[in-house]
Amino acid sequence: MKLGSFEIGGKKCLGAFENEKVIDLNAAYRKLLVEKGTPDPEAVAGSELPIDLLPFIEKNETALSAAEEALDYVRKKDYGVVGCVHPLSEITFRASHRPPKIVCTGTNYEDYRKLIGIPFSPVPLVFLKSPSAVIGHEETIYLPTGYGIFYHEWEFSCVISKRCKRVPKEKVNEVILGYTILDDITARSLEATNREFQPWGKNIDTFAPMGPWIVTPDEMPKNIYDLRMVRRLNGKVECESNTSNMRLGFGEIIEFVTSFWTLEPGDVVTTATPPAGPFKAGDVIEGEIEGIGVLRNPVADIDVDRKYAQQIDLEDIV
Numbered sequence: 001m002k003l004g005s006f007e008i009g010g011k012k013c014l015g016a017f018e019n020e021k022v023i024d025l026n027a028a029y030r031k032l033l034v035e036k037g038t039p040d041p042e043a044v045a046g047s048e049l050p051i052d053l054l055p056f057i058e059k060n061e062t063a064l065s066a067a068e069e070a071l072d073y074v075r076k077k078d079y080g081v082v083g084c085v086h087p088l089s090e091i092t093f094r095a096s097h098r099p100p101k102i103v104c105t106g107t108n109y110e111d112y113r114k115l116i117g118i119p120f121s122p123v124p125l126v127f128l129k130s131p132s133a134v135i136g137h138e139e140t141i142y143l144p145t146g147y148g149i150f151y152h153e154w155e156f157s158c159v160i161s162k163r164c165k166r167v168p169k170e171k172v173n174e175v176i177l178g179y180t181i182l183d184d185i186t187a188r189s190l191e192a193t194n195r196e197f198q199p200w201g202k203n204i205d206t207f208a209p210m211g212p213w214i215v216t217p218d219e220m221p222k223n224i225y226d227l228r229m230v231r232r233l234n235g236k237v238e239c240e241s242n243t244s245n246m247r248l249g250f251g252e253i254i255e256f257v258t259s260f261w262t263l264e265p266g267d268v269v270t271t272a273t274p275p276a277g278p279f280k281a282g283d284v285i286e287g288e289i290e291g292i293g294v295l296r297n298p299v300a301d302i303d304v305d306r307k308y309a310q311q312i313d314l315e316d317i318v
């Protein structure tokens with residue numbers, strides 16, 4: 001299943017995406033319950049199949065089972081359930097959810113590590129990215145004017161399904177709800193000026209596009225460590241890579257992270273980026289990963305106070 005959030009008519013909904021359509025899962029489940037003669041279908045649907053992804057994840061198998069029932073019901077009706085099925089052209093994509101935390105991994109693709117000449121690290125290089133930076137597919141990334149160059153880092157990521165600590169790598173599949181793309185947008189000039197500026201340059205509002213949806217493991221290719229990856233700028237391919245270039249997979253990264261941190265339902269864990277590249281206002285950037293799809297975002301400028309850039313001589317390296 002491809003799970004995600006969308007908005008239509010000013011209402012946010014939880015949907016399943018397939019065949020260039022989105023199925024409003026909660027609405028479809030209510031219709032199914034009505035047909036079954038379930039007392040108070042509105043209350044039952046709200047309880048068993050929440051319209052927001054975080055409570056959906058917290059209910060885990062119960063909610064996923066209800067979603068599968070709702071989706072099967074719509075399929076059997078040949079997608080003809082009124083008010084429950086919408087063409088993608090009529091909706092606005094939203095981020096699936098706001099994760100409690102985003103655990104990013106750095107320098108994990110050998111093609112990129114060798115390109116930029118960063119030394120090999122014996123342990124995963126992890127850092128946190130702010131949930132407040134999250135936006136969805138097709139939403140606009142805003143670059144603060146006067147703050148140098150920005151990089152587009154598209155990353156194969158997973159969403160955590162349950163609260164977990166000390167997860168051995170052999171059992172990592174037990175704590176993964178599904179897979180998505182997260183764009184770790186980076187203010188490269190800030191990062192290059194001073195490594196201590198990295199949290200500033202990675203956590204600016206809109207700097208964590210995520211989506212276009214979350215793909216459950218049963219719908220992913222069998223070998224997730226052999227997936228084609230493509231980065232595009234204004235429709236032109238700028239980089240091709242493959243998840244086989246990763247040195248550490250989700251098992252090793254999550255085992256390391258949960259040795260020290262507790263992961264919560266809805267947390268996102270990334271596996272770092274293949275070779276990244278610059279972009280600017282007016283561009284449209286895309287990250288594509290086989291089995292998931294394309295995360296696309298337009299880019300615009302936003303005026304901010306430039307005194308901080310001047311105070312650190314940022315303009316000298318722009």
